Amino acid sequence: MKPKVVIAGGGAAGMAVALRLERLGVEPVIVEREERLGGKVRGWHKLFPTFTPAAEVLDPLVAQIGRRGIECRTGAAVEALSEHGVKLASGQTIEADAVVVATGFTLFDARRKEEYGYGIYDNVVTSADLERMMNEGAVRLADGSTPRRIALLHCVGSRDEKVCQRHCSKVCCITGVKQAIELKKMFPEADVFNFYMDIRMFGAGYEELYREAQQSYNIHFVRGRISEASPMINGRIQIKAEDTLTGRPLRMSIDMLVLLAGMRANDDNAALAASAGLALAPNGFMQSADPFLGAVRSPRRGIFYAGAVTAPKSLADTLAEASLTADAVMDYLNSVQR
Amino acid sequence: MSGLRFGYGINRPRAIDIDSNDLRKSNEILREMPELQTCIGCGSCTASCTAGNLTEFNFRRVHTLVRRGEYRSAYEEMNKCMLCGKCRLVCPRGINTRGVAMLIKRKLGDF
Ligand code: SF4
Numbered sequence: 166m167k168p169k170v171v172i173a174g175g176g177a178a179g180m181a182v183a184l185r186l187e188r189l190g191v192e193p194v195i196v197e198r199e200e201r202l203g204g205k206v207r208g209w210h211k212l213f214p215t216f217t218p219a220a221e222v223l224d225p226l227v228a229q230i231g232r233r234g235i236e237c238r239t240g241a242a243v244e245a246l247s248e249h250g251v252k253l254a255s256g257q258t259i260e261a262d263a264v265v266v267a268t269g270f271t272l273f274d275a276r277r278k279e280e281y282g283y284g285i286y287d288n289v290v291t292s293a294d295l296e297r298m299m300n301e302g303a304v305r306l307a308d309g310s311t312p313r314r315i316a317l318l319h320c321v322g323s324r325d326e327k328v329c330q331r332h333c334s335k336v337c338c339i340t341g342v343k344q345a346i347e348l349k350k351m352f353p354e355a356d357v358f359n360f361y362m363d364i365r366m367f368g369a370g371y372e373e374l375y376r377e378a379q380q381s382y383n384i385h386f387v388r389g390r391i392s393e394a395s396p397m398i399n400g401r402i403q404i405k406a407e408d409t410l411t412g413r414p415l416r417m418s419i420d421m422l423v424l425l426a427g428m429r430a431n432d433d434n435a436a437l438a439a440s441a442g443l444a445l446a447p448n449g450f451m452q453s454a455d456p457f458l459g460a461v462r463s464p465r466r467g468i469f470y471a472g473a474v475t476a477p478k479s480l481a482d483t484l485a486e487a488s489l490t491a492d493a494v495m496d497y498l499n500s501v502q503r
Numbered sequence: 504m505s506g507l508r509f510g511y512g513i514n515r516p517r518a519i520d521i522d523s524n525d526l527r528k529s530n531e532i533l534r535e536m537p538e539l540q541t542c543i544g545c546g547s548c549t550a551s552c553t554a555g556n557l558t559e560f561n562f563r564r565v566h567t568l569v570r571r572g573e574y575r576s577a578y579e580e581m582n583k584c585m586l587c588g589k590c591r592l593v594c595p596r597g598i599n600t601r602g603v604a605m606l607i608k609r610k611l612g613d614f
Pocket residue numbers: 319320321323324332333334335336337338339363364365425427
């Protein structure tokens with residue numbers, strides 16, 4: 166009989182692990198909280214740094230899951246787990262020979278940074294909202310007009326003690342560069358400003374794209390965190406920051422503010438960890454057994470991780486890691502069966 | 504008692520106000536030399552600058568201010584530059600910084 170592995174989470178990480186395990190002779194079962202597979206990538210328009218449509222990556226994964234006949238329980242949340250299986254919120258249990266936790270992350274709720282007015286005044290949107298607007302085919306101001314000046318703010322809900330998020334979300338800098346270019350392509354007449362604390366371009370081709378944003382798209386990068394955004398009588402938004410490279414306060418009015426919302430740990434990580442005797446990192450993400458040789462293993466044999474449940478990760482890193490996870494699961498299954 | 508100050512002196516506002524700044528010159532400069540926009544503020548140009556080591560002149564700060572439309576005293580500041588080109592040898596973005604210095608002087612000469 167084929168060994169059975171339950172994968173909690175049907176996003177990119179979970180699907181990629183399932184596909185790999187199935188090829189290696191395992192019977193995977195995906196448990197997904199939402200009604201559809203795809204996770205966070207489903208809401209994304211194009212991917213950095215190549216502007217590849219997100220659907221070009223996601224759709225083949227979902228199609229393969231269907232073609233290979235991999236069992237998916239959608240609309241089902243994992244409430245507790247052990248190396249022998251998972252317990253669903255419905256009370257049902259699924260027994261298995263190993264478990265993979267691929268439940269991803271939660272998007273930071275930008276309303277918590279009240280000073281930026283998200284959800285309070287018009288035309289303050291998050292990076293995720295912008296992707297949705299692009300998917301829907303039109304980026305417009307609330308009154309239907311086109312923006313003439315746009316600001317993107319980095320590190321919203323990341324690197325910020327005030328909202329208890331110390332970590333860097335890693336992908337928002339390059340997302341900000343990508344979205345700035347997309348906005349400039351949509352509105353060539355508009356001035357686009359990125360306000361940043363540090364620019365972190367960790368991946369292949371990222372720094373090059375940043376340079377292109379500056380050189381070819383004339384995007385202004387200002388080192389300084391916006392301290393507040395306030396509505397003006399004419400409907401625009403006034404922002405204040407320090408231009409730290411000149412050492413002077415800076416203010417301007419803009420038509421649209423894009424908040425690059427960070428990746429934070431899921432609220433239910435703690436309950437999942439407690440149910441299985443796992444550990445959380447100080448930022449609430451799941452703690453791997455070891456950062457070097459055990460990045461996809463939990464401290465508990467038979468329980469594994471894939472994707473952004475352990476730390477913010479790009480889609481490319483998540484997909485690469487999925488193979489490592491499948492590999493580690495196979496090692497474990499072989500060791501217990503003999 | 505000329506030394507007494509009661510805090511009522513008129514100070515120029517320190518804030519850079521992008522709305523009221525005239526960005527025409529800065530846009531012209533960036534159109535002629537878009538590479539200036541690729542500056543990452545590393546300060547190598549200032550560190551290597553002879554003028555900057557002998558006077559208050561800070562080339563990185565001046566060209567950043569010019570990009571924001573702050574031209575006040577930029578021309579006078581740029582006159583401290585000797586066009587020696589040392590800054591160009593070190594810029595990690597490969598910006599022709601000496602060319603930038605000349606361009607700023609040319610554009611702001613009649614300002
Ligand atoms: S990747 Fe950039 S924007 Fe995102 S948290 Fe890190 S420094 Fe901030």
